[in-house]
Amino acid sequence: MSALSDQLVTFAILAYLVAMISHAVEYALGNAxxxxxxxxxxxxxxxxxxxxxxxxxxxxxxxxxxxxxxxxRPVGQARIAGLVAVGATVVAAALHLAALVTRGIAADRMPWGNMYEFVLTVTFVGVAGWLVVLAKRPSLRKLGLFLTLVMVLLVATAELVLYVPVVPLVPALNSYWFIIHVSTIVFSSGILLLGVVPAVAFLMRRGYEAGKRSFPYTLAKRLPAAAALERLTFVLHAFSFPVFTFAVIAGAIWAEAAWGRPWGWDPKETWAFISWVVYAGYLHARATPSVKRNVATWIAVVGFLTMLMNLFGVNIFFTGLHSYGGLS
Incomplete structure (x- = not known):
């Protein structure tokens, strides 16, 4: 099962790559x-x-x-390329899910015990959320170019850099709070990963609509309208923030049960708090009429950078009670 999971991850990366190339073709033919x-x-x-x-x-x-x-050249070619991209994304997501399931069966636990498994799960939540958004708003399909690019980069990084063989769960994680805390942090992180894609696209499109024609604003020429991208950014963050808040609270309760204190300013706890403050700042800025939408969106982008720091930087550069990344 472990070998099958590894092979499925490889095929999923290839399928995401096909989807990205097909979206790029649709993007290139957009003016036909x-x-x-x-x-x-x-x-x-x-x-x-x-x-x-x-x-x-x-x-x-x-x-x-x-x-x-x-x-x-008929515009129908661009539409066909877009449909192929969506189909390839669905296939990639199915392979991605199968890789997680077989990894869990091989480990006889939920596949969230190290950075490799965590990144695989977070990216799957992100692509599953994207398919739901796409089913409700097909007009946002061209945003798939950026989403599949993120999928290729993160899943390939997990496979090539973060991979570790299947090992038993660390004793400190052997608790029912493992399911509660990690499932909610994985889900909210996946939606926040999805949310940063329209956020960056909005900043590019806003600049293009304002008359900027230099790189990277020219990439936004065929993206949906800035207003639609900004609304999607807000909806995704407003949906995921309460789940992320619950995950942080559940982690504190678990820390009390495991280590005798709810909060100890461990590096991962500290960066989780930083992320929470930044995302709360984004939602507050978004609800304040005097704050420009592009300023608020930049705060959301900074929030995701703090999430990346919490995921990669803390496990690589710091040592603490949460050092379960599986990196040597």
């Missing part, structure tokens, strides 16, 4: 337009008078032009 060949019929002169000193010639109305064919 149908060019119609229009036949203009010759004008006819009718109504010549008969008899008398002279005649009057009247012009009949021009017949309607007739479309005789289509030239150029």
């Amino acid at each position: 337009r149908r060019r119609y060949v229009v036949a203009q019929p010759a004008r006819e002169l009718v109504g010549a008078a008969v008899g008398g000193s002279g005649g009057t010639i009247t012009k009949a109305p021009d017949p309607a032009p007739q479309v005789t064919g289509v030239e150029g």
Whole structure:
């Protein structure tokens, strides 16, 4: 089962790569337009008078032009590429889920015991959330280019850098709070991962709509409108923040039961608190009329950077009670 899980992760990465390339093709063909060949019929002169000193010639109305064919590259190609990208993303998500299930069966536990398994689970939650968003708002499909890019980078990093063989659960994690705390932190982290994609896309699109034509703003030319991206960013963060808050509280309760104190400013606890404060600041800024939407969105991006620090930086650069990353 462990070997099968590893193979499924590899195939999932390849499927995400196919989806990303297909989205890129759709993106590149986004400006393709149908060019119609229009036949203009010759004008006819009718109504010549008969008899008398002279005649009057009247012009009949021009017949309607007739479309005789289509030239150029049809926009249907872009739509087909987009549909292929969505199909590849669904296949990748199914392979991703199967890899997690087989990993859990091989370990005889939930597959959340180290950084490799944690990143795999968080990214799956992110892509599953994206498919739900896409089902409700198909007009946001072009955002899939950036989402699949994130999936390729993170899942490939997990496979190539963070991978560890299946090992038993660390004794300190052998508690029912493991399910409660880690499941909620995984779920909220996955939605926050999804939320940063429209946040960055909004900042790019907002700059493009404001007249900026330098890189990276030109990449946003074919993205959905800035207002739609900003609303999606807010909805995802407003949905995930209460879950993240509960996860932090559950972690404190678990720490009280395991270590005799609810909070000890352990590096991971500290960075979780920093992330919570930043995301609370984003929601407060978003609800304040005097704060510009792009300023509030930048706060959300900074919040995700603190989440990355908590996930990677704390496990790599610090040693604490939460050092279960599985890195040597």
